[in-house]
Amino acid sequence: MTDTTLRTVVRRETHSPRTGAMLTVVILLLLALAYAGTEIVLALTGQNPLLIAPGPALQAAVDAPDALAPAALYVIGAGLVIVGVIVLVLALKPGRLSRHQMTWGERAVVVDNGVVASALAQHLSTESGIARDDIVVGVAHRSVDITVRPPLGVPVDQAQLRRIVEQEIAGYELVPAVRTHLSVRRPEDKEAR
Incomplete structure (x- = not known):
């Protein structure tokens, strides 16, 4: 066995994969896309939306900077940054096995x-x-x-x-x-x- 192969095997045996974290993020994204697709299909067929129709939702997103107080925007932005940093750390930091x-x-x-x-x-x-x-x-x-x-x-x-x-x-x-x-x-x- 070569040194490179040995190092690869040892690393795989001492570090945990990030499959669980990645799978959680992918499932959440797929659920969000499925919901958005369902709302779009309901709007195109003229039926009532599950929560909010795509048109009013898009308009609310466009009007959000004017409708919300600056402090609320900062809180929402900080929350998104925290979630992004957590996902980034999970993606880059190697997990360790005992x-x-x-x-x-x-x-x-x-x-x-x-x-x-x-x-x-x-x-x-x-x-x-x-x-x-x-x-x-x-x-x-x-x-x-x-x-x-x-x-x-x-x-x-x-x-x-x-x-x-x-x-x-x-x-x-x-x-x-x-x-x-x-x-x-x-x-x-x-x-x-």
């Missing part, structure tokens, strides 16, 4: 964030001697949050835990890279709140 690219030897592997979190929690448990149930790991797009809740009386070296976590994450070679946040919360921390 996955990362990980280097595995000479290959790139796509792994789910839950798998990374589980592997990291298990490794930290094995290396530190803290029970797996006392370690909570959450992996986001650019960060890893680790909360260690050791039982009372169990000594914890936070610097050692941080070294274990940093070495393990460095070994994963995640793309995009992640920052780690480690916190140790004892049972008395909960009671103090």
Whole structure:
């Protein structure tokens, strides 16, 4: 597999398509066109309009700048700009799936964030001697949050835990890279709140 093909496959597996947003916009446009077509056909056949006939609707649109106060025009314009910006952002900004690219030897592997979190929690448990149930790991797009809740009386070296976590994450070679946040919360921390 070539580098270009590999990059394309990894991108497809880590980014969500914008099909849903595009489909919503297309359906709304088709409904608006269907309504306009229905009103035109009703006007041409001489029947009563569903809401407003095309002639009076067009005339109301032409008269709107004179009929509406300038503040109302600004509000309508601002609303249309906001809708346009939202649609533009949805079209251009890539969606993200909860996955990362990980280097595995000479290959790139796509792994789910839950798998990374589980592997990291298990490794930290094995290396530190803290029970797996006392370690909570959450992996986001650019960060890893680790909360260690050791039982009372169990000594914890936070610097050692941080070294274990940093070495393990460095070994994963995640793309995009992640920052780690480690916190140790004892049972008395909960009671103090």
